[in-house]
Amino acid sequence: xxxxxxxxxxxxxxxxxxxxxxxxxxxxxxxxxxxxxxxxxxxxxxxxxxxxxxxxxxxxxxxxxxxxxxxxxxxxxxxxxxxxxxxxxxxxxxxxxxxxxxxxxxxxxxxxxxxxxxxxxxxxxxxxxxxxxxxxxxxxxxxxxxxxxxxxxxxxxxxxxxxxxxxxxxxxxxxxxxxxxxxxxxxxxxxxxxxxxxxxxxxxxxxxxxxxxxxxxxxxxxxxxxxxxxxxxxxxxxxxxxxxxxxxxxxxxxxxxxxxxxxxxxxxxxxxxxxxxxxxxxxxxxxxxxxxxx
Amino acid sequence: xxxxxxxxxxxxxxxxxxxxxxxxxxxxxxxxxxxxxxxxxxxxxxxxxxxxxxxxxxxxxxxxxxxxxxxxxxxxxxxxxxxxxxxxxxxxxxxxxxxxxxxxxxxxxxxxxxxxxxxxxxxxxxxxxxxxxxxxxxxxxxxxxxxxxxxxxx
Numbered sequence: 001x002x003x004x005x006x007x008x009x010x011x012x013x014x015x016x017x018x019x020x021x022x023x024x025x026x027x028x029x030x031x032x033x034x035x036x037x038x039x040x041x042x043x044x045x046x047x048x049x050x051x052x053x054x055x056x057x058x059x060x061x062x063x064x065x066x067x068x069x070x071x072x073x074x075x076x077x078x079x080x081x082x083x084x085x086x087x088x089x090x091x092x093x094x095x096x097x098x099x100x101x102x103x104x105x106x107x108x109x110x111x112x113x114x115x116x117x118x119x120x121x122x123x124x125x126x127x128x129x130x131x132x133x134x135x136x137x138x139x140x141x142x143x144x145x146x147x148x149x150x151x152x153x154x155x156x157x158x159x160x161x162x163x164x165x166x167x168x169x170x171x172x173x174x175x176x177x178x179x180x181x182x183x184x185x186x187x188x189x190x191x192x193x194x195x196x197x198x199x200x201x202x203x204x205x206x207x208x209x210x211x212x213x214x215x216x217x218x219x220x221x222x223x224x225x226x227x228x229x230x231x232x233x234x235x236x237x238x239x240x241x242x243x244x245x246x247x248x249x250x251x252x253x254x255x256x257x258x259x260x261x262x263x264x265x266x267x268x269x270x271x272x273x274x275x276x277x278x279x280x281x282x283x284x285x286x287x288x289x290x291x292x293x294x
Numbered sequence: 295x296x297x298x299x300x301x302x303x304x305x306x307x308x309x310x311x312x313x314x315x316x317x318x319x320x321x322x323x324x325x326x327x328x329x330x331x332x333x334x335x336x337x338x339x340x341x342x343x344x345x346x347x348x349x350x351x352x353x354x355x356x357x358x359x360x361x362x363x364x365x366x367x368x369x370x371x372x373x374x375x376x377x378x379x380x381x382x383x384x385x386x387x388x389x390x391x392x393x394x395x396x397x398x399x400x401x402x403x404x405x406x407x408x409x410x411x412x413x414x415x416x417x418x419x420x421x422x423x424x425x426x427x428x429x430x431x432x433x434x435x436x437x438x439x440x441x442x443x444x445x446x447x448x
Contacts, residue, residue: 166403174405174443203358211358219365219444223358226400230357233396255400262399267392284388290378292398293391294414294427 001100002049004142008098009070013041018070018096022060024053032108035060047072049142051106054124056080056239059195061090069095074102076126078135079237079272080195086275087235089198099138103150104130107244126240126253129158136273159261161254177222183248184221190228190242190252196235203227229255234263234280237272315369315435317344317428320355322387325376325417332421340425341432344372351375352413353386357397360411364401365444370410370435372427377415387415409438 005023012018025036025046033052037060038044049072057071058080073081078099084090104127111122133150134141157163165173188204191197204212204224212227213220228242229252236256243253263269266289269280321327327348333340349355352375363371373394375387394413402408412434414427 170402170405170407172405173403177404178443211362213365217446222404222444223361223365226361226404227358229400230397233393233400255403258403259396259400262396266395281389281392284385284392286378286388288388288391289395290391292395292413294412294430 001142001145002047005049005072005098005100006044006047008140008142009038009044009047009072010041012070012096013039013044018068020064020067021047021070021072022057023047023072024049024055024057049100051104051123052108054105054108054241054244056193056195056241058084059193059241061095061195062198065090065094067094070098071095072098072100073135073138074100074105075133075135076130076237076239077195078137080239082137082272082275083196083235083237083279084198086277086279092275097135097138097140099135099141101133101142101144103133103144104128124240124244126238126243129238129257137275159257162258162261165254165258178218180250181221181225182218184225184250185248186216186221186224187247189245189247193241193245194232195239195241196232196237197228225250225252225255228252229259232256233259234267234269235271236260313440315343315432315440316367317370317372317431317435318363318368319344319346319372319374319428320349320352320359321346322352322354322375322382323348323350324382325380326352326374326414326424328418329416329420329424332418333424334421336421338421338425340428343432343435344428351381351383351386352390353381353383353388355390355394357393360397364406364410364441367441367444369438369441370412370431372412372414372431374414374416374427377417380417406443407438409434410441 009021009023013021019039021038021044023036023038024033026048027034031052033048035055035057036046038046056077058073058077061069061071061084078097081097085092104123106122107124191202212223238253238256238260240253243251246252263280267280321330330346352373355373360371375390378387381387398408398411401411412431416424416427
């Protein structure tokens with residue numbers, strides 16, 4: 001599989017179809033993976049592909065606007081590319097998507113706690129609720145050879161944990177999230193890693209008006225986390241990068257999932273499936289639910 | 295002032311009894327604001343707990359406005375606009391409706407009492423509806439109690 005990725009990348013650079021390839025390379029520690037930006041055909045030897053390729057590389061696309069970019073994309077990465085296309089942040093002709101079939105990626109934190117005796121592979125939670133193994137958009141698809149261990153799927157209900165939390169009482173829910181948000185150090189790693197957070201000037205960095213308290217306070221943390229979630233409403237494709245990047249382990253995916261579930265129930269809308277559909281919050285329907293309005 | 299009046303117990307008891315909710319209303323200037331105006335000129339009585347912020351359209355209201363109110367200790371927020379189909383800008387309230395149903399559900403999920411954030415459609419001729427909505431809102435928020443979640447040191 002990796003040979004075909006390398007061959008394709010090499011060919012794209014040699015024939016000048018793209019100026020740059022964004023892919024994965026082995027990090028110096030020999031295990032984990034780092035993003036790599038390649039503009040010379042002979043350097044494509046560096047590319048790798050395995051279950052450690054956790055990063056959503058589409059985050060880097062906005063840094064190279066106007067250049068021809070080849071990108072290696074898993075199913076989730078391709079979905080965020082779709083949202084970027086939908087929102088006119090990219091031009092389709094500028095990117096060449098090398099889609100890779102993916103059977104799930106690992107959770108490095110989980111791996112540390114797994115004993116080597118077990119056969120469990122430590123797949124990331126997000127892969128359990130991911131449906132497609134093929135990207136919904138690609139220019140060339142590199143399929144897997146042979147059988148590879150597949151991340152276990154949540155067969156029944158992808159929103160099971162959300163439903164469970166919803167059933168709690170208001171004060172329980174508040175306590176839970178108060179604890180979670182109180183840990184937030186406002187490093188904004190969730191924002192930096194998110195491929196869909198691309199505002200040139202984030203509302204959290206504005207001082208006039210200053211919408212978020214900059215003090216180390218629960219108020220500010222709450223406002224920031226709700227704002228982040230609201231700005232991703234109907235856009236988040238659940239690549240789970242925010243939660244992975246969070247240094248204090250706030251379950252951000254849980255909030256994203258909650259909105260994803262509501263959006264699906266209320267508007268029958270799923271983000272990142274087609275670049276032709278209109279973005280959820282920039283369109284409306286006459287029959288949108290309004291039972292909460294007096 | 296006597297000693298008993300100044301004692302913390304007395305003060306706390308007094309506070310609780312005398313507590314009146316503070317509510318912020320974001321009113322669209324074409325319908326709800328005019329409706330509230332009509333309620334005033336018609337001499338309709340309604341509780342004075344609501345502070346009104348006039349906005350061009352309910353679609354102008356950013357979820358951040360609501361959040362900013364709530365984390366700063368406002369007990370309830372009301373967003374009010376024209377009825378569906380009556381928007382001065384044709385479609386502003388459609389967008390607001392989509393946006394705020396998501397926000398309302400999210401806030402509830404994060405443990406904010408759903409009574410603290412509400413929406414209404416009030417036209418310029420519905421002064422009586424405005425008075426009624428405010429009365430109901432104040433009643434509900436009195437039941438929900440003061441918004442102490444974001445107070446410092448708690």
